[in-house]
Structures are given as structure tokens and as C-alpha cells.
Amino acid sequence: MGVGAGRFAERRLGGSGSGGAAGGGPGRERAPGRERAPARSPRWVRVLLAGLVTAAVVVPLTAAVRPGIPAPDPADLAPVTASTLEGAYAANRANAELAARTAAGHGDRHRAAADRALAVPSRRLLFFDGRGSGRVAEVFGDLAHTGRVAVLVPGSDTSLDTYERFHTAAAALHRGLTRQAPAGSGTAVVAWLGYTTPATVSTTAVTPGRADEAAPGLREFVRGLRGVTGPDARITLLCHSYGSVVCGRAADGLDVDDLVLLGSPGTGADSAADLRTRARVxxxxxxxxWVAEVPHAAVALLGTTVGFGTDPVSPAFGARVFFAGDGGHSDYFRPGSACLANLVRIVLGETSEVTRA
Known part of the structure; x- marks a missing residue:
């Protein structure tokens, strides 16, 4: 079933603002004799997280919320199919150009430049919404004629104002796929900025609220992709940082073949099996x-849950852990890196070639 390009990620998220069977796919067994973590975390974890919440509340007040940036409503398009892709791309580029002129008229040259970059003829936008922090889904490659699709879900501090670094990561992955894909086989990458990401230092970065809001839109977006690519295409979801929390919340019901958690603070689930996805995790x-230093716990605090539970690279979680090299939190898609090479193998289905940690 096709989904309107302007509604790929908006239908359940609201416009104003990274069905599975049970089991996490093949993975590591829980360590013998290892018990599930007790419901109540050690006192030091609760104190540390309480301090983080306090800092997260105080620090962002100095930066406050940026004044609202006026922008036109998203393009009102019919459901997108393989035959209507080019028309959708053109309509969304036109909307980005209009948003750029609106932002410029409002005196926001930085946003105007970001919008204008997305409006050039070479960009393929499945949807675009210039309002607020902004939302966009951009395609790299020929989405209508491919058997392998990778969808990138970003983490904190990703918006139209910082979109270029997300674009760079997606482009690097697509170049790697193009070089390594078998002759005659198509690949595509989609950079999905379909939700309002949290600020790195904020309560929203350590609580699941933004992920809960984003999850329905991500499920709908993947269903819409199936309406373009057909049911036989393999879809891999690559979820970075807080984006892995979004993917964890959306996993039960996502029609994807592989689910990849990169630099994850946790998913909110105790194990890969608890994600209830048919995908390989x-x-x-x-x-x-630096995420290695984040306490991997989930604690009820101040009326919400703080933290995201089990470390996804721990044996207790049960994912297929692969080698990511010596990079930092922003290096997973760095050209020439061991991690990018492994991501290319996963997307292409060359899983036996993936270097395990």
C-alpha cells in the first residue's frame, strides 16, 4: 500500500514539531546462569541518573527553544508508488524552495540555506516539512528498482539545521553499497529524519517520550516503502544513538529484515527477543x-522512566555483536572504517562476511 510522501512520517506524529513475530532472530544465548536484572537498580545508578536529569533540566534553559521558524505546510500528495516517485521528489523540492524563501524573509539565513540545499534538482525527497525543527526523508539511489534498502534513523541533535552531517553519513553508506553490490543489483539508502530528535543534554535524551512519539511514524514509513519497492526487497534499519530507542519502540510491527543498533544507550528492552521482531538484531x-559510560539501567524517577536498560552489545541482550573499530560516537559511517564495511555487508545480506566483535 502506498503512503503519501507528505505523510510518510507525519500521520501519527503530528505535523508541528533515526508485524514481527516474537523473537529477536538468531543471536547469542543469554549467559548460562545469568539472571535478569532486578527491577530496582543499585542506589548509585539512581543517584547518578537523578543528577543527569537535574542537569538536563537546567542546562537547556540557557539555550531555550529557538523561536519558531515559519514555513509552508508540507506538499499534499497522493500515495507514493514507484510510478509517482519522480513527481513526489519534484513537489517536495518545490516545497523546500518555498520554505527557504520563507525562512530568508524571516531573517533566518542558516535555515534558509539548509532548505535551499534540499531544493536543488539532484535531491530526492520522499517528504519534506520545514516547520519547527523540520523533517525530511531523502533517497540515495533508485528506490523503485532495488532489492536492498537501508533506512537510517538518527539520534539526538539532528534537525534541518544540522541535517548536512546526517546526509553525509547516508551518502557514505550509499557509496559503499554501490562499490560492493553485485553487478546488476540495485541498492538504495533513505535518510529518515521523521521525528523531533532530543537535544543531547536534556531530559528528552534520557527518557523514552520522543521515541514513543516517533515509533508509529517509523512503522508507517516502512509500510510506505514496501508500496514503492515491492514485498521482496530486503530492508535494513540502521539506528544510531537515540535512534536505537526509536527503533526499539517500533520494532514490534516493523517489516524489516535486519535491525542494527549503533552506539546505542539501550532500547528499553531487556533483550533482543523482547523487541518482538522477526528481523536479525x-x-x-x-x-x-562515550556511550559505553552511560549507565545501562532503566529507573522510575519523577513520574517517568530514565535510562534505557540492557546494553545492546552485552551478551545478556543477545544481539549479533559486530566489530565497529576504534571510532567515536559520530564515526560509524566514516568512509574506510571497519564499521562502515560491516554495515555494507549487512545491508547486502553478506552476513557470513561480517566481522564479529
Missing amino acids: WAARGSDD
Whole structure:
């Protein structure tokens, strides 16, 4: 079933603002004799998380919320299919150009430049919404004629204003896929900025609210992709940082073949099996990624849950853990890196070639 390009990620998210069977796919067994973590975490974890919440509340007040940036409503398009893709791309580019002119008229040159970059003829936008922090889904490759699709879900501090770095990661993955794909086989990458991401230092970065809001839109977006690519295409979801929390919340019901967690603080699930997805679940963390220092616990605090539970690269979680090299939190798609090479293999289905950690 096709989904309107302007509604790929908006239908359940609201416009104003990274069905599975039970089991996490093949993975590592839970360590023998290892018990599930007790419901109540050690006192030091609760104190540390309480301090983080306090800091997260205080620090963002100095940056406050950026004044609203006016922008036109998203293009009102019919459901997107393989035959209507080019028309959808053109309509969304036109909307991005209009948003750029509106932002410029409002005196926001930075947003105007970001919108204008998305409006050039070479960009393929499945949807675009310039309102607020902005939302966009951009395609790299020929989505209508491919058997392998990778969807990137970003983490915190990703918006139209910072979109270029997300674009760079998706483009690097697509170049790697193009070089390594068998002759005659098509590949495509989609950069999905379909939700309002949290600020890195904020309560929203350590609580699941934004992920809960985003999950229905991600499920709908993947269903819409099936309406373009057909049921036989293999779809891999690559979820970075807080984006892995989004993917964890959406996993039960996502029609994807592989689910990859990169630099993840946790998914909110105790194990890969608890994600209730038919997809193979993978996880990786660079040796210089600061996320390793984040307490892997989930604690009821101040009326919400703080933290995201089991470390996805731990044996207890049960994912297929692969080698990510010595990179930091922003290096998973770095050209020439061990991690990018492994991501290419996973997307292409060359799973026996993936270097395990």
C-alpha cells in the first residue's frame, strides 16, 4: 500500500514539531546462569541518573527553544508508488524552495540555506516539512528498482539545521553499497529524519517520550516503502544513538529484515527477543564511543522512566555483536572504517562476511 510522501512520517506524529513475530532472530544465548536484572537498580545508578536529569533540566534553559521558524505546510500528495516517485521528489523540492524563501524573509539565513540545499534538482525527497525543527526523508539511489534498502534513523541533535552531517553519513553508506553490490543489483539508502530528535543534554535524551512519539511514524514509513519497492526487497534499519530507542519502540510491527543498533544507550528492552521482531538484531559500539559510560539501567524517577536498560552489545541482550573499530560516537559511517564495511555487508545480506566483535 502506498503512503503519501507528505505523510510518510507525519500521520501519527503530528505535523508541528533515526508485524514481527516474537523473537529477536538468531543471536547469542543469554549467559548460562545469568539472571535478569532486578527491577530496582543499585542506589548509585539512581543517584547518578537523578543528577543527569537535574542537569538536563537546567542546562537547556540557557539555550531555550529557538523561536519558531515559519514555513509552508508540507506538499499534499497522493500515495507514493514507484510510478509517482519522480513527481513526489519534484513537489517536495518545490516545497523546500518555498520554505527557504520563507525562512530568508524571516531573517533566518542558516535555515534558509539548509532548505535551499534540499531544493536543488539532484535531491530526492520522499517528504519534506520545514516547520519547527523540520523533517525530511531523502533517497540515495533508485528506490523503485532495488532489492536492498537501508533506512537510517538518527539520534539526538539532528534537525534541518544540522541535517548536512546526517546526509553525509547516508551518502557514505550509499557509496559503499554501490562499490560492493553485485553487478546488476540495485541498492538504495533513505535518510529518515521523521521525528523531533532530543537535544543531547536534556531530559528528552534520557527518557523514552520522543521515541514513543516517533515509533508509529517509523512503522508507517516502512509500510510506505514496501508500496514503492515491492514485498521482496530486503530492508535494513540502521539506528544510531537515540535512534536505537526509536527503533526499539517500533520494532514490534516493523517489516524489516535486519535491525542494527549503533552506539546505542539501550532500547528499553531487556533483550533482543523482547523487541518482538522477526528481523536479525545486530549491535556495535566503537571503542572510543562515550556511550559505553552511560549507565545501562532503566529507573522510575519523577513520574517517568530514565535510562534505557540492557546494553545492546552485552551478551545478556543477545544481539549479533559486530566489530565497529576504534571510532567515536559520530564515526560509524566514516568512509574506510571497519564499521562502515560491516554495515555494507549487512545491508547486502553478506552476513557470513561480517566481522564479529
